[in-house]
Amino acid sequence: MLLETKNLTKRFGGLIAVNNVNFSIERGKINAIIGPNGAGKSTFFNLISGFHKPTAGQIIFKGEDITHLPANKRAKLGIARTFQTTHLFEQSTVLDNVIIGHRLRTSSTLFDAIFRTKRLKREEAQCKEKAMEVLEFVGLTDAAHKIVANISQEEKKRAAFALALATDPEVILLDEPAAGVNPDETEGLEELIVKMAEYGITVCLIEHKMQMIMKIAHKIMVLNYGEKIAEGTPEEIKNNEIVIQAYLGGSAIA
Numbered sequence: 001m002l003l004e005t006k007n008l009t010k011r012f013g014g015l016i017a018v019n020n021v022n023f024s025i026e027r028g029k030i031n032a033i034i035g036p037n038g039a040g041k042s043t044f045f046n047l048i049s050g051f052h053k054p055t056a057g058q059i060i061f062k063g064e065d066i067t068h069l070p071a072n073k074r075a076k077l078g079i080a081r082t083f084q085t086t087h088l089f090e091q092s093t094v095l096d097n098v099i100i101g102h103r104l105r106t107s108s109t110l111f112d113a114i115f116r117t118k119r120l121k122r123e124e125a126q127c128k129e130k131a132m133e134v135l136e137f138v139g140l141t142d143a144a145h146k147i148v149a150n151i152s153q154e155e156k157k158r159a160a161f162a163l164a165l166a167t168d169p170e171v172i173l174l175d176e177p178a179a180g181v182n183p184d185e186t187e188g189l190e191e192l193i194v195k196m197a198e199y200g201i202t203v204c205l206i207e208h209k210m211q212m213i214m215k216i217a218h219k220i221m222v223l224n225y226g227e228k229i230a231e232g233t234p235e236e237i238k239n240n241e242i243v244i245q246a247y248l249g250g251s252a253i254a
């Protein structure tokens with residue numbers, strides 16, 4: 001296992017958004033989190049990536065307790081998350097957006113920037129190289145110099161993946177990667193997620209598109225009202241009575 005949560009809990013006032021969740025993200029696998037609206041999926045992601053502080057419980061990454069580490073330190077350890085495509089800089093090129101992602105891994109200081117030191121120039125070249133490498137990985141080489149405002153929604157999704165990949169993550173957290181794209185485009189994104197896992201990047205995703213999850217996930221956790229109600233393979237989840245009742249109100253999972 002790569003990352004583990006132990007009794008992870010988050011309260012917002014009187015509401016328990018995540019309640020005592022024990023979950024492990026398996027290395028090199030596609031781990032999925034599903035559940036009805038308001039089940040606590042995004043909050044769970046925010047706890048793992050460090051955007052929320054847990055009320056109780058622990059988060060262990062590669063054996064190290066990271067429960068109290070800030071988000072930027074977790075990112076440096078190799079935990080990356082994608083944001084909604086609305087977080088991209090619309091008036092910048094795809095390439096420039098990705099370069100910003102890679103800057104996280106570089107060490108140039110203000111001194112380097114002011115005096116245009118060799119280190120700065122070297123790191124700028126490295127950033128560009130890395131950005132082009134991840135753009136090729138996600139299939140956006142041809143869009144590298146396009147302004148984000150002018151590319152399709154699916155390309156924006158790929159750009160958001162590239163941004164996270166530019167930080168060289170060990171685990172990538174994808175929040176509804178296929179929301180708002182058509183079925184053909186969803187298939188393309190599916191292939192990309194599978195490719196990431198094959199490449200050795202651990203994937204953890206939240207997604208409402210059930211067909212996609214059932215096709216590509218190795219392991220699924222189901223949240224309902226903040227609690228884990230089931231965990232297992234797609235086959236196990238599909239046939240789990242509690243899931244069928246809670247998640248779909250009785251109809252079968254397609």
Ligand SMILES: Nc1ncnc2c1ncn2[C@@H]1O[C@H](COP(=O)(O)OP(=O)(O)OP(=O)(O)O)[C@@H](O)[C@H]1O
Pocket residue numbers: 012015016017035036037038039040041042043044
């Ligand atoms: N910052 C916050 N302050 C107060 N309540 C919050 C906050 N963030 C989430 N909540 C509440 O916590 C619960 C879980 O929300 P969360 O967004 O994690 O669910 P979700 O499973 O991701 O839902 P969706 O599928 O609709 O995105 C909801 O009742 C939500 O209203």
